[in-house]
Amino acid sequence: MPRTKERKKHIHEPSTHEVFLCLSSMLAWSQILLEKGVVKEYQSFLKGLIETRYFEDREEKVTIKQIAASFKHQTTKVTKWLHEIYNDILELNNDKEELFTNNKLPITCYFSYFDSSGSVTLGMDAVPRVYEEFNMYFMKAKVGCERFWVNRVEHEVHDTGAKIFLWLEGGILNRYREMAVEEALFKGWIGFMDQWQLTNSEMDDIIIKHHRR
Secondary structure, eight states, X not given: OOOOOOOOOOOOOOOHHHHHHHHHHTXXXXXXXXXXXXXXXXXXXXXXXXXXXXXXXXXXXXXXXXXXXXXXXXXXXXXXXHHHHHHHHHHHHHHOGGGGSTTSEEEEEEEEETTXXXXXXXXXXXXXOTTOEEEOGGGHHHHSOXXXXXXXXXXXXXXXXXXXXXXXXXXXXXXXXXXXXHHXXXXXXXXXXXXXXXXXXXXXXXXXXXXXX
């Protein structure tokens, strides 16, 4: 029996400049990491980034080499630190989500785009609805996309309170396609796990094939 060829996964690998821009888009989160995170080698560098507001006053593109020169550090070290800061913010958000909710409604968001995924908990004034657009540049370094739409909303209620979860898909929403996927699931053309194991184009091929019969 022939072996099924495993498809190549599309995992986003951000450039250092992309990480820098994502960090600059959520300055308050860098401040939270500085004040509440574990003290690390990059501490003074992070403090400097916050004080300069990630060089937001610069009209031209700021290069990693220029950032390193401004703080008198090696470029390789600055590159390493920026990636660490970004990952440490995500880890702190996962461990101490209450630091990031701003006394608002806590909502855990699961982002996905192709085979990349990530999650953060945010504080919001209201619960986003299915099919609404959701833009968050900070997640681009994690999943390779900044523009999402709400695929699913879940409320979990237990004796100590309730939690809200969002599942967000990267890219532009095609509502007709989503209806076709629901039909394919209902009629058994695709299985429940196919939503995660197949690419969108592979699912589209199956759905189109059945519609042409």
